[in-house]
Amino acid sequence: MSFTVEKAIKWLEKINEKIQENKQYLTKLDQPIGDGDHGINMARGFQEVVTIVNEKEYDTVSDVMKATAMTVMSKVGGASGPLYGTAFLKMSLAFKEKEVIDDATFIHGLEEALNGIKQRGRAIHGEKTLVDVWEPVVNKLKQENNFQADLILNTAKAAMEKTKETMATKGRAAYFKENSIGHIDPGSASSFYLFEALAEVLEEEK
Amino acid sequence: MSFTVEKAIKWLEKINEKIQENKQYLTKLDQPIGDGDHGINMARGFQEVVTIVNEKEYDTVSDVMKATAMTVMSKVGGASGPLYGTAFLKMSLAFKEKEVIDDATFIHGLEEALNGIKQRGRAIHGEKTLVDVWEPVVNKLKQENNFQADLILNTAKAAMEKTKETMATKGRAAYFKENSIGHIDPGSASSFYLFEALAEVLEEEK
Amino acid sequence: MKKIINDPNEVVQEMIAGMISASPNQLKQVEGTTVITRKDAPVENKVGIVSGGGSGHEPAHAGYIGKGMLDAAVLGEVFTSPSVDQVYEGIKAVDSGKGVFLVIKNYTGDVLNFEMAAELAEAEGMKVAQVIVNDDVAVEDSSFTTGRRGIAGTVFVHKIAGAKAELGGTLEEVKEIAEKTVANVRSMGMAISPCAIPAAGEASFTLAENEMEIGIGIHGEPGIERQKIATAAEIADELTGKILDDMKLNKADELAVMINGLGSTPNMELFIINEKVQKTLKEKGFHVYRTFVGEYMTALEMGGCSVTLLKLDKELKELLDHASDAPNFFVR
Amino acid sequence: MKKIINDPNEVVQEMIAGMISASPNQLKQVEGTTVITRKDAPVENKVGIVSGGGSGHEPAHAGYIGKGMLDAAVLGEVFTSPSVDQVYEGIKAVDSGKGVFLVIKNYTGDVLNFEMAAELAEAEGMKVAQVIVNDDVAVEDSSFTTGRRGIAGTVFVHKIAGAKAELGGTLEEVKEIAEKTVANVRSMGMAISPCAIPAAGEASFTLAENEMEIGIGIHGEPGIERQKIATAAEIADELTGKILDDMKLNKADELAVMINGLGSTPNMELFIINEKVQKTLKEKGFHVYRTFVGEYMTALEMGGCSVTLLKLDKELKELLDHASDAPNFFVR
C-alpha cells in the first residue's frame, strides 16, 4: 500500500463518521467509570478535523497528520485530546520528508504514535487505556509485517473487548478501583473506531 | 380588688401554663403568616419568667413587673419580646410607689402598657397585632370602670377572633398582604391567654 | 434537609466559637453574649459601628468586622433578632465615648430590639444613633405599614458608615452619611430553591422544579410573584428594571453594583447575572464605578441571588474606596 | 437541577465576560481565548504564575488573580481541562522573559494539557516550570496509578508561589517553594449533596436523605465510603484524622488550616467544622498559625466541605503572610 493524502483524508472522514454515529455510546461508556464526556469530546474534535482537512490543500500526509494533531489537541480537550493529538503529531513526524508512505513506514508511524501515547500518558499495557488497543495492533502489524484490514480489525476489536476485564490504574476510571472492572474503556472503544476506519480504507483500496 | 405580689406571681404562672399548653398552637398560627416561632419564643420566655419570679423575694408588684419585663425582653426575642417587655415595664412604672394597687391603678397600668406597645410597635388598632386585643380590653375596662373577670375574658376572646378578618399592615404578616386575611394573629392569641389568666386570677379571689 | 451541624439548638454558639478560633487576632467575643467585636474594641476616639440581626446570613454580619467597617456584630438565633440585652452589650463593648452607631435592617424584631437597646444605653449616658436600612424594592414603601425590608444593600451601609467613622467622623456625621446611603441604595432578590432553619429541619417553603420566586426576602418572606424559571438575562433585567423604576436615576449617574448570592448559587451564575446587569446599565447610560460579585447577605443554603444598586456621589465614592480590613469586604 | 443561566453551552464564556466587567481595572481576557490575566500582565522582571483547569470551582482559579498570587487563569469548560492551545496562550500572555510557572492539579486531563502547552512554549524559547498538586488523601498515593487528586490545597500553592514570584524569586526558586508546599499540604473532603454540570442538567450522583460520602472529589469522583450522615464534630475528626495519619507531624508543628465549602454549605456550618478542627489540633499539640474559612475550591452547588492542613516553616509563613491583592485571597 501507499498511504496518500487522499487516503489520509478518507481515513479521518471515516473516523469521524463512526465517532458521530457512536457519540452516545462512547459517552455512555464514560459514565459509570468516568465523567461521561468522551463521546462529546471526540465528536466535537473530529467534526472539526474533517472541516479543517477539507478546507485547505495538503501536499503531504505529514501535513494532514499535523493539522489533525493540532485540531484534536485544541478541540477534543480532556485527557483524550492531548493523547490522540500526540499520536497524530508523532505520525506527522514519522512521515516527514517521506515521499512515499509504504506499509513499513506507516507501521513505523503507528508505532511512534503508540510510544507517544505511552510516554505522554505515562501508561503501559493493561491499565485500561487507549494503550490497550494501540499496543496489540502495532505489535501484531510489526510481527506479521503485513498491513492487512482483517488483521487490524480483529486485533483491535479483541483488544477493546478485553479492557472490560481489567482494572483501571490510569485516568479518571482509576478512582473507581475494582468497580472499574466490567466496563469497556471508552478511550479503547474510540481507538477501535479509528482502526476500524483504517481497515475500511485498506479494504476499499482493493 | 387589691393586686398583690402574690397575685402578680400567680398571674404570671397562669400565663406560663397557658402558653406552654398552647405552644404548638401559637407556633402553628405563626406559620402561614409569619415565621413559625411565636409559640417557641413565648414558651421560652415565660418559662424563664416563672423561674425568675419564684427565685427571689419581691417587695412590690412594680418589682415583679420589672423583673418580668427584663426577662421577657431578653428571652422571648423577635418582635413580641420587646413589645411584651415594654408592656410589663410600663406596668412596673405605673405601679411604682403605689402602696395599694386598686382596680383603677391596675386599669391605668394596663392602659400605660397598651400605650407602650402602640408607641413601640408604631401600631394602631386594626393592624392585626397585639394591639387589636389590648385596646378593646383596656377600653372596655375604662368604660365600665369595673374590673371583672367575665368582661375581660369575653372582650379579649372576641377581639382575638376578630383579627382573623383583618389584613396585617405591621409585623411579618404584613408581607403576606391580602393573604394574611383568614388567620388569627398569633400575638393576639398569646395576648388572649394573658387576659384569660388575669380573669382566672380575679375569679379565684372571690 | 441535610446539615453539617452538631446540636441544632447550639449552631449560633458553635459558629461564634468557630469564628473566634479562625481569627483570634482580629476578633473577640464579649463573654456570655452573642456579641463579636474587633479585638481592639473599643477604639479610642472613634464612633463605634454596630450591626447584627438573626444568624444565617453569613458573612453578614460578623464577616464585616474590621478596621474601616464594623466594630461589633450582635448575633441572634437563626433568622431571629437578637434580644435587647445582647444589643445593649454590643453597644457597651464598642463605646469609647464618641458614640455608637447602629445599622439596623428593617424588620420589626430587629428595629424594636435595637431601638430599645439604644434607649437603655442612652439612659446609661452613652451617645447612640442609628439608621434603618430598607433597600428591598420588592416590598411596597408605605409609612402605614412595616415598609421595605433590609437586605444586601445593608453591606454598603456598613462599609460607608464604617469608613466615615474610621476617618474620624462624629456620630452625627456618621448618621448623616448612613442616611444618604440608605436613601441611595435599592435591592431586589429572587430564589430558585429554599433554605431550612437548622432547628426546624424542613425547608421553609417549596418551589416546583420549574419555578422561581421574584422579590423573595432573605428569610424566605413572600416575594412579588412566582413564575416559570427564566433565563439569567431575563432575571437580571427583571431585578434591575424594578430597582431602576424606583431609583429614578439621571443619565451619567455613577453606581456601585452588588450581585449577591443567597447561599447555594455558584459564583459562575452570579457572574452570568452580572454580565447582563452591566450591559443593561451601560445601555441606559449609567456608569458603573465599582462592582461586587459574591456572597454578602445570604439566607443559609437558599438558591438565588439579589441585585443591589447604590447611587454614588464624590463623598460616597471616597468612602466606598476607603481601606477596609473586614475579611469579607477587603478594600485596600 | 435549576440554574440561573442562559445557554448551558455558553456558561464559561458568559462567566468570563461577567468577571471582566466586574473588575475591568484588575482583569483582562486574552482575546479569543478562555484566558484571564492581570490587567498589567506580563509584569516586567517577574516570574508569571499560571493556574487553571475546568470551570465550576469558582473562585478557583480566576478569583486568585492579583498582585502576589496568580498572573493568569486558564479556564476550561465545566469540569473539563482547558486544551493545550488555551494553556499555551495563558503562558504566552504572562511571560516577561523571566519564566512562567504552572500550578497544575493532578488530573490526567489537566496534567497532559498543561505539560504539552509547556513543551510548546519551551519550543518557542520561553522558560517554563511546573508543579503538580496532589493533596487529596482520600486517594491512594501510588506511583503506579494516576495518584492523588489536587483539591483545595492548591490555593495555598497559588498563594506561596505567587508571593515568591512577587518578591523576585527566580523560576527555579518558585518551583522549589511550590514543591515544598505540595509536599507539606494535605486535604480531604466530604459531600452531603451533589452538583449538576449545566450542560448535563442532572445531578452527577445521588446521596440518600441520610447519607454522606467521605473523601469525595471536587468533580464528584468516588470517595472512600458512603456513611450515614454524622455530626459536624465527627466529620471534622474523620477528615482531620485521615489527613494527620498521612502527614506524620511532630508536636509543636505549626499549621495553616483551610475549611473550604464545596458550594451550597452555609458559612455557619464551615465555622462549626472549624471549631472542632481547631480543638482537635490543639489537643494533639499542634499550633495553628493562620486559618481560612470560606469557599475557595468549590464544585458548583455541591453540599459539603473539605479540610486542608499545610505544615509551615519560617519561609512558608512569610510567604503566606505576604500581601495579596487577589479578590478571593486578600492578605495585607
Ligand SMILES: Nc1ncnc2c1ncn2[C@@H]1O[C@H](COP(=O)(O)OP(=O)(O)O)[C@@H](O)[C@H]1O
Ligand atoms: N494516562 C493515560 N494514558 C493513556 N490513556 C489515558 C490516560 N488517561 C485516560 N486515558 C484515556 O482517555 C479516556 C478518557 O477520555 P475523555 O473522557 O475524553 O477524557 P477525561 O477523562 O478527561 O474526561 C480513557 O477512557 C482512557 O482510554
Ligand SMILES: Nc1ncnc2c1ncn2[C@@H]1O[C@H](COP(=O)(O)OP(=O)(O)O)[C@@H](O)[C@H]1O
Ligand atoms: N409593629 C408591631 N406592633 C405590635 N405588635 C406587633 C408588631 N409587629 C408584630 N407584632 C406582633 O408580634 C407577633 C409576632 O411575634 P413573634 O412571632 O414572636 O415575632 P417575629 O415576628 O419577630 O417572629 C405578631 O403576631 C403581632 O401580634
Ligand SMILES: [Mg+2]
Ligand atoms: Mg471523560
Ligand SMILES: [Mg+2]
Ligand atoms: Mg472530562
Ligand SMILES: [Mg+2]
Ligand atoms: Mg414569628
Ligand SMILES: [Mg+2]
Ligand atoms: Mg421570628
